[in-house]
Each structure stands twice: as structure tokens, then as C-alpha cells.
Amino acid sequence: MQPLPANPARPADAAIAAGRRRLKVLSVIFALAFLSIGIRLVDMVVSGDQHGLLVKSRNPATPETRRADITDRNGELLATDLLVPSVYADPLLIPDIGEAARELARILPGVAAPALVKKLEESKRFAWVKHQVTPMEQAAVLELGIPGVGFRYSEQRVYPKQNLTSHVVGFVDGDNHGRAGIEGSFNERLTGGPRQGKDPLVLSLDLRIQQIVHEELATAMRRFRPIGGVGIFYDVRTGEVLSLVSLPDFDPNHVEEATKQSQWNRATGNSFELGSLFKIFTTAMALDTGQVSLKDSFDATAPLQIGRYRIHDSHNEGRWLSVPEIFMLSSNIGTARMAFAAGGADPERAFLEKVHLMARPELEIAERAKPQLPRRWVDITTATVAFGHGLAVAPISFVEAAAGIVNDGMRAPPTLLKRDPAVPIQLERLVSEKTAKDLQLLMWLTVQKGTGTHAQVPGYLVGGKTGTADRADPVRGGYLRNSVISSFAGVFPIDDPHYLVLIMLDDPHGDAAVHNLRYGAWTAAPVVREIIARSGPILGVPPSRPGADAAMQDELAQALGASARGTGKDRHVATVANAQ
Amino acid sequence: MMLRYVITATVLVVLAAGAVFQLKYKVVGLERERMAIETQLRSERWTLQTRKADLAYLVRPDRLALQAAQLGMRPATSALIVNVDQIGDRQQIELANNPVAVTLPSGAAVELRLKPVQIFSLAARGRTP
Numbered sequence: 183m184q185p186l187p188a189n190p191a192r193p194a195d196a197a198i199a200a201g202r203r204r205l206k207v208l209s210v211i212f213a214l215a216f217l218s219i220g221i222r223l224v225d226m227v228v229s230g231d232q233h234g235l236l237v238k239s240r241n242p243a244t245p246e247t248r249r250a251d252i253t254d255r256n257g258e259l260l261a262t263d264l265l266v267p268s269v270y271a272d273p274l275l276i277p278d279i280g281e282a283a284r285e286l287a288r289i290l291p292g293v294a295a296p297a298l299v300k301k302l303e304e305s306k307r308f309a310w311v312k313h314q315v316t317p318m319e320q321a322a323v324l325e326l327g328i329p330g331v332g333f334r335y336s337e338q339r340v341y342p343k344q345n346l347t348s349h350v351v352g353f354v355d356g357d358n359h360g361r362a363g364i365e366g367s368f369n370e371r372l373t374g375g376p377r378q379g380k381d382p383l384v385l386s387l388d389l390r391i392q393q394i395v396h397e398e399l400a401t402a403m404r405r406f407r408p409i410g411g412v413g414i415f416y417d418v419r420t421g422e423v424l425s426l427v428s429l430p431d432f433d434p435n436h437v438e439e440a441t442k443q444s445q446w447n448r449a450t451g452n453s454f455e456l457g458s459l460f461k462i463f464t465t466a467m468a469l470d471t472g473q474v475s476l477k478d479s480f481d482a483t484a485p486l487q488i489g490r491y492r493i494h495d496s497h498n499e500g501r502w503l504s505v506p507e508i509f510m511l512s513s514n515i516g517t518a519r520m521a522f523a524a525g526g527a528d529p530e531r532a533f534l535e536k537v538h539l540m541a542r543p544e545l546e547i548a549e550r551a552k553p554q555l556p557r558r559w560v561d562i563t564t565a566t567v568a569f570g571h572g573l574a575v576a577p578i579s580f581v582e583a584a585a586g587i588v589n590d591g592m593r594a595p596p597t598l599l600k601r602d603p604a605v606p607i608q609l610e611r612l613v614s615e616k617t618a619k620d621l622q623l624l625m626w627l628t629v630q631k632g633t634g635t636h637a638q639v640p641g642y643l644v645g646g647k648t649g650t651a652d653r654a655d656p657v658r659g660g661y662l663r664n665s666v667i668s669s670f671a672g673v674f675p676i677d678d679p680h681y682l683v684l685i686m687l688d689d690p691h692g693d694a695a696v697h698n699l700r701y702g703a704w705t706a707a708p709v710v711r712e713i714i715a716r717s718g719p720i721l722g723v724p725p726s727r728p729g730a731d732a733a734m735q736d737e738l739a740q741a742l743g744a745s746a747r748g749t750g751k752d753r754h755v756a757t758v759a760n761a762q
Numbered sequence: 763m764m765l766r767y768v769i770t771a772t773v774l775v776v777l778a779a780g781a782v783f784q785l786k787y788k789v790v791g792l793e794r795e796r797m798a799i800e801t802q803l804r805s806e807r808w809t810l811q812t813r814k815a816d817l818a819y820l821v822r823p824d825r826l827a828l829q830a831a832q833l834g835m836r837p838a839t840s841a842l843i844v845n846v847d848q849i850g851d852r853q854q855i856e857l858a859n860n861p862v863a864v865t866l867p868s869g870a871a872v873e874l875r876l877k878p879v880q881i882f883s884l885a886a887r888g889r890t891p
Contacts, residue, residue, distance in 0.1 A: 248811075259818035265808040342818035393823035641840030719838035724845055 218319050248337050249372045251382040252351055252364060254389040255422075255600045260351050261365065261434075263358070264340050267320050267333040268310040273302045275330030282328045289322040290320045297404040300503050314338050339365075340432045343389070346396055349447040350387060350426050350598060352547070353434035362445075364598065384600045386422035391415050394716045399685065402709045403429050406700075408668075412449045412577045414684045415717065417756035418585035418673070420601050421594030423545075424681070426578070428448070451549035451576035454667055454686065455726055457651025458512045458702075459584075460570030462671070463626065465509055465517070466587050467533035468524035470617040476624075476741050479504045480519040488562045493518055495649075496701075506742070509624040511582075511630025512648060514569040521568035527559045530567060537583035537593075537612050546598045551576040570651055577669075581684050584671055586610070588625070588645075588679045591618035623738045626676045630731075636707040637672050639714045641725035645676030645735065646710065648702040653689060665689050670706035672713050674725055677734060681717075 207683035269290070276282045279302045287295035290312045301309050311331065315323070323331060339354045340419050341347075352363020360369035364385065374380050395413040401410050415425035429446040432440030446452060468474035482503045486493040508516030521530055534540050541551045554574040556563045566572040578596070586593025591613040601607065613621075625645030628634040633648040649669040652661035669686040673679050685706040696704040718725075830836075861873035 216773060259814055262815050262818075264812055264815055295852075340815050342815050343822055346822070346824075389823060393827075396825070397827075418827055639840070715839070718840050719843055722843070723840075724843055725840040727845065 221302040222573075233412050248380075249339065249358060250374065250380045253382045253384050254347075254387045254392070255384060255424075256388065256390075256643050257382075257384075258343075258389045260343055260347050260389075261339060261341050263337045265343075265569050266314045266338040267335055268313045269315055269320075269323055270332055270334055271302060271305075271309050271311050271328075272307050272308055272330040272332075273305055273309060273546045276302065276328060279303060281509070282331065282368045282466045285326050285328065286323070286331070289326070290315065290319055293647065306500055343555075344433045344435065345431045346392055347387060347390070348431045348434045349387065349428045349449065349549075350423075350547070351434065353437045362549065363447075363547050378493045386417075386424060386598055386600050387426070388415075388424045388721075390720050391717050392425040392427065395683075395713055396427045396429075398709050398716075399427050399429055402685070402687060402705065405693060406687055406705050408687040408690040410443075410446075410448050410688040412684065412686040412688075413713070414449055414577060414581050414682075415713070416581050416585055416682045416684075418589040418679050418682050419594065419684075420607060421582070421585070421596045422577075422601055423596065423598050426598075447547075447549045448577070448686075448688070450545060450576050450578045451551050452546065453551045453576055453739040454688070455571050455574045455651045455654060456577070456580055456669060456686070457570040457649040458514075458517075458667055458669065459580060459647055459649035459671055460567065460573075461509060461512065462518045462584050462587065462621065462625075462647050463534065463537060463539070464521050464524075464530070464568040465505070466613050466617055466621055467529060468520045469505075469535075469620050470613045471524045471529055473524045474505060474520055476505050476620055477743075478523075480523070482508070482510060482513050482514045482515040482519075486518055486565065488518075488565055491562050491565075493565055506624055506738070508625055509647075510634075512628075517568045518565035521564050522561075526561070530564055531559055534567075534573075537586060539573075539575050539579055539583050543579040543582060544596055545578060550578075553579065570649060574654075577684055577686050578586065580671070581682060585613070585682045587618055587621055588676075588682065589618070590615050590679075619737075620741060622676055622679065623675075623741060625673060625732065626734050627738065629672070629676075633701075633703045634670065634672075634707050635715075636703060637670060637711045639674070639711050639718070642674050642714060642718055642723070643676045643726040643730050644672050644674045644711075644714060645679075646670055646672040646707070648707060649686075650701045650703075664700075666700050668700055668702040668705045670702045670710045672707075672710040672714060674718065675723065675730075677726065677730055681708045681714075681721070683713050685713070690714075 220600040251259060251263075252261040253259055264699060269286070270284070273279060280299055283295045283298040283302065287293045287298060293312050298311065312319075314336070316733045320333065323333075335349075337358055339351075339358055341351065348363075350363055352365035352367075353361055354365050355361050358373075360366040360372065365372065365384065367453070368383055372383060392415075393414050399411045399413040402408075411427075411429040413425065413427040413429075414423065416423055426449050428446070428450075430441075432444040437445075448454075469476070474513070479502045482495060482498070483500055486497075493514050495511075495515050497511065499507075499511065499513070503511065503513055505516075507513070508520065531540075538544065540553060540555060542552050553576070554570050556567065559567075563572055582593070582596045588718065591611055592609040594607050594609055594610050622645055628635050628648070629644050629646050634646040636711075637644055637646050647670070649667075649671070651667045651669075653665040653667055654660075655662045667686060667688055668690050669684065672683045674681055676682075687702075687705055690700050690705045692698040692700045692704060699705075857876050861875050863871060864874040865871050
């Protein structure tokens with residue numbers, strides 16, 4: 183017989199004790215769980231749901247994720263996001279897929295019925311029919327009333343001004359990421375990255391001026407048939423770009439239809455040899471070094487021979503020319519001799535570096551061309567660079583540098599964003615005030631009596647410089663025959679410079695009205711004239727006072743007479759002889 | 763005594779539960795209302811954005827230029843802007859702008875305006891557009 187346990191209650195007590203322990207453990211676990219939920223709830227209430235979990239879970243449809251708008255300096259909308267519907271289908275709910283596909287293909291351009299049937303048959307519960315349809319297409323789909331066909335909404339970037347500002351504003355890709363222009367370079371700012379707001383990005387562009395430059399340049403493109411054109415309107419005092427046009431252009435709403443040619447931003451992304459426009463820099467350099475004065479003269483009686491190269495003038499005067507004559511008649515020979523008189527290669531290169539022409543333009547977009555510099559800077563290089571050949575820069579680089587010279591020698595950093603008038607601009611001195619004034623006088627003289635007379639505008643004193651450069655042959659090297667880059671840079675009012683306008687035409691063809699000439703004086707200068715005449719009143723530029731012409735004449739006479747030098751002739755004969 | 767406390771506490775608990783239920787019901791209702799308003803607000807913002815884009819499209823400078831002739835508009839020219847000090851004798855013009863009350867011999871009261879000797883004329887300066 184088996185003995186009874188000593189204490190029969192013991193196993194039951196142990197079971198109860200174990201049960202209590204388990205209950206305690208379970209209670210602790212539940213308490214911890216409830217405590218953690220409670221703490222999280224209190225945290226969410228106090229912290230205000232920083233992670234947006236509540237909103238996200240309840241509002242999956244249209245969160246505020248749009249890109250910030252882009253406007254011009256006056257608040258005109260240039261780029262914005264819109265909520266655009268896309269059509270989708272649930273094949274399981276469609277009674278007759280073949281019929282539905284035929285009907286949808288009939289009203290939705292770009293949708294093919296057989297392809298749609300295949301797509302719907304292969305999908306189980308979801309298939310896109312067409313992305314981003316127009317309101318009319320949406321209405322037509324609704325009219326069909328096909329069960330299982332619906333809409334989903336997504337943001338789409340829209341450019342209401344179409345082509346007008348395409349090269350500055352740029353465009354976005356299918357995922358709304360900036361790919362070019364301001365859209366590309368300010369992507370984080372526009373998408374509201376860390377510490378970024380959703381305020382519109384305000385550009386320096388003035389849409390009214392942009393339209394004028396675009397319209398006048400397009401007219402010149404139709405008339406002179408160049409392969410491309412550039413128009414830039416620049417505030418020399420603030421460095422703000424009021425207008426930047428590169429033609430041909432494209433509609434950023436339909437980038438997929440744009441050709442590569444039209445997507446090129448010739449104003450900032452391409453380098454060109456700008457020809458005689460460079461005489462502004464050579465003359466400024468020569469005057470600023472103190473080696474040359476307005477009263478000096480240079481021998482332009484015969485072509486300048488440097489090694490095996492001969493430098494000609496397009497209109498040979500066959501005589502000695504004074505510095506003002508060299509500038510206003512755009513003498514290559516005289517300008518080359520002036521460069522040598524100022525010291526030759528070293529000062530020339532140093533000056534071009536000083537005016538920022540040896541580096542990429544400083545602008546807030548990625549499309550900025552590197553200048554094409556000569557590999558060796560020998561005598562012939564010094565001579566050709568002096569009149570704008572052998573060194574290619576982006577048109578905007580030229581504008582930045584020339585603006586710095588005419589603005590009393592002070593350069594304002596260029597920008598595509600509107601400046602805050604309360605924030606002082608960091609100006610940089612490029613040339614002395616005296617040199618800047620001399621250049622203003624020479625540019626005024628060029629428009630009054632020189633090659634730029636077609637840029638005269640009633641009511642305004644305009645100064646300027648013409649440019650006609652041979653086009654480089656990209657295939658065989660050297661230069662193309664009968665193919666030029668024509669340009670004109672105008673400054674107004676030249677007695678108190680405020681704005682600089684550059685027009686450049688790439689390979690224009692003159693018509694009978696301009697005697698079939700392709701020179702900048704005949705093709706580009708009249709375009710600048712029209713732009714100044716139309717934009718001056720809009721910008722509130724007061725017309726020049728009566729007698730302003732006479733005052734400029736007096737200043738020029740004073741500058742010519744004030745020089746303490748002799749004729750300078752003998753001194754420069756030796757310099758030029760060395761060059762030969 | 764104990765029973766009274768228990769009944770009071772039970773009633774209080776039931777009342778509190780009822781109040782909490784009502785409060786929760788109202789909170790849920792308000793939450794739904796808030797969500798509806800937020801959705802509507804978002805929708806209105808997008809509508810507003812669409813209208814802004816529409817307006818920006820319709821006031822394209824090239825479109826306005828095409829309609830300018832119909833609206834009798836002309837391009838601005840520099841001839842339409844003058845400096846203030848170019849406008850004749852401004853004192854005389856200001857005088858002309860201030861009528862003087864005069865009593866005629868007949869007893870009638872009239873306003874007398876002085877005619878400036880010289881006034882600025884765009885046409886006379888050959889600057890009419």
C-alpha cells in the first residue's frame with residue numbers, strides 16, 4: 183500500500199501560488215502595455231503629432247506636397263503646381279473590356295485600344311489608362327460612365343507663360359524634380375526642403391521687358407534667319423537680369439516635344455567669339471593702365487602683319503586713327519596696336535581675369551558655359567583677342583563684365599533673383615571712374631557718329647558698341663566664310679548708365695533693306711533700338727534733358743583736351759614696330 | 763450607510779460614463795467636421811491655384827498685345843514722360859488751379875480762374891507720339 187502524502191493540501195496551494203504568480207506577471211505585462219499606450223497618447227497630444235501620423239492615416243488623398251511657385255519681380259506667375267487627374271481602371275468591375283477600351287481610345291488621344299485591352303486583361307485590379315488628362319478629357323470619360331473607370335489626382339508643374347521664360351525658369355521631370363534652369367538649381371528650396379518655406383521664389387525678370395525682348399528678337403529671327411539669337415536686358419547698378427531670351431526656345435509644358443537645339447540656352451550655356459564687342463575691354467584696359475589716353479593715335483594706314491598673319495579693317499580708313507576713332511569706327515588694326523601699347527599679353531590676360539571673363543559666368547543656374555581660352559597667348563593671340571577673336575565667352579559673361587565697366591567701373595554681382603533694396607550690394611571696382619567715364623563717352627560717340635547710329639532712340643541718350651565676328655568652323659577648324667555672329671550692346675541713358683541691352687544673332691542673313699549686310703550695325707543695333715524705345719517708358723526712365731547731347735560733346739572735348747600727353751604717335755610707332 | 767455610498771458611487775460612475783460617452787461622441791463629431799473642413803480647404807486651395815494659373819495664362823503679354831488695338835491701347839513712348847521742371851511755370855499752373863471768388867458789379871458771385879501765361883505743351887515741343 184502506497185503511503186499518503188504528508189500534507190495533501192500542498193499540491194493545491196502550489197498550483198494556486200503558481201497561478202497567482204502568472205496572474206501577477208500577466209498584470210505587469212498588461213500594465214506596461216497600457217502604460218506605454220498611455221505615454222504615447224500623452225506624447226502625441228503634447229507634441230502635437232509631429233510625425234503627422236493621424237493626418238496621414240486619415241487623409242491619404244491630397245497632402246500639401248506641391249512645389250513653391252516661381253514669379254517674376256512684379257509677382258507674375260511663371261510656374262505653379264496644379265492637381266491633375268489621371269484615368270485608371272479596375273478590370274474586374276468593367277463589364278466589357280473590349281468595348282470599354284475602344285470607347286476610351288476614341289476620346290483619349292495617345293491611347294490605343296488593342297494595347298489598352300492587353301493591359302486590362304493582364305492586370306488584376308488596377309491599371310493606368312492615361313496619365314494627366316485635360317479637364318475636357320476628364321469630362322468625356324465621366325460622360326462614358328464606364329463602371330470600374332476612375333480618376334486619381336497628382337501634382338503637375340504648369341508654366342502659364344509657355345515659351346516666354348523657358349530658358350530661365352527651366353522645367354521638371356515626370357516626378358516633379360527640377361531638371362533645368364531655376365527649377366533645377368533651386369529644387370530643394372522649391373520643394374520645401376529642410377528649413378525652406380513655401381513662399382514663391384521671386385526672380386529678377388520683369389515679364390514686360392522679357393516680352394519686349396522676346397518679341398523684338400523673334401522679329402529679327404524671322405527677318406534675318408539666323409540659327410539662333412540671344413537677348414539680355416541687364417540692370418548695371420544692381421546686377422539683376424531683367425530679361426534673358428535665347429531663341430529658338432521651347433514650351434516647358436511639353437518638354438518632350440522640344441528639340442535639343444531649342445533646349446540650348448545660348449545666353450548662358452554656350453560660348454561665342456563676340457568680335458568687336460571685346461574692344462570695350464581692350465580700350466578699357468588700355469586706358470586704365472595709363473599707357474594710352476583718349477588723345478593718342480595709332481597707325482591704321484595698312485594691315486597689321488604679325489608673323490604670317492595679316493590683320494585687316496573691314497572699312498580701311500588708310501590713315502592714323504585717334505582712340506575715339508578706333509572705337510567708333512571699330513578698327514581691328516588700331517585696337518590690336520592699342521593692346522600692344524598697353525603692355526601686350528600679360529596685362530590683357532590679367533584684365534580679362536579681373537573682369538571675370540576667364541571663368542564661368544556667376545549665375546544661379548547650372549547652364550553656364552566655360553570660356554574657351556587660347557592655349558598659347560602669343561602676339562597674334564594678343565592682337566586677335568583684342569578685337570574679340572580667339573577667345574569665346576558666354577553672352578551673359580560679356581554683359582556682366584561690360585556692365586561693371588559702364589557702371590562707373592563698379593561691378594554688381596549678377597543675379598537671376600530679385601534683390602532686396604534694403605540689403606546693400608557688394609560692389610567690386612573693375613576700372614577707375616575716369617576710365618569708366620571715357621568708355622561712356624566712346625560708346626555715346628559710337629551711336630552718335632560711328633558704327634552704332636542705327637541704335638539711336640528719340641528721347642534717350644544711348645551708347646553702344648557693334649560686334650561682328652567670323653563664326654568658327656567646328657569641323658575643319660578656322661573660320662567659316664560668309665558666316666558671322668552679329669551683335670550690339672547698348673547702354674541707356676549713357677550719361678547716367680542704368681540698363682545694358684545685348685542682342686546677338688548667330689549667322690544672320692541680311693536682306694535688301696540692309697543692303698544684304700550681316701554686320702551687327704545693320705542687324706542687331708536696330709533691334710536694341712526698338713527694345714530701348716519700348717522698355718524705357720515702362721521702366722520709368724525719364725527722357726534725356728534738352729542739351730544732354732551738347733553736355734556729352736563738351737565732356738568729350740574736355741577729355742580730349744585734358745590729356746597732358748603729346749600726340750603719342752612717336753611713342754606707339756616703336757611699340758607697333760615691335761609687334762610686327 | 764455603506765449601501766448609500768455604494769449607490770451614490772454607482773450613480774456617479776454611471777453619470778461619469780454617460781458624460782464621457784457624450785464627450786467622446788462630440789469629439790468624434792468635431793473631428794469628422796474638422797477633417798471635412800480641412801479636405802474642403804485643401805480642395806479650395808487647389809481650385810484657387812488653378813484659377814491663378816488660368817489668370818496668368820490669360821494675361822500673357824503676347825495675348826494682351828493682340829487685344830491692345832481693340833482696347834484702344836498704345837505702346838508707351840518716351841515722349842509721354844517729362845521732368846517736372848520742364849513743365850512751364852509751375853507757380854502759374856498752381857495759381858490757375860485755385861479759383862478766386864469774385865463778386866461782379868451786378869452782385870453775382872462767380873469763380874475767377876487765372877490763365878497761365880505759359881503752359882507746357884507736348885505738341886508745341888514736337889514730342890507728341
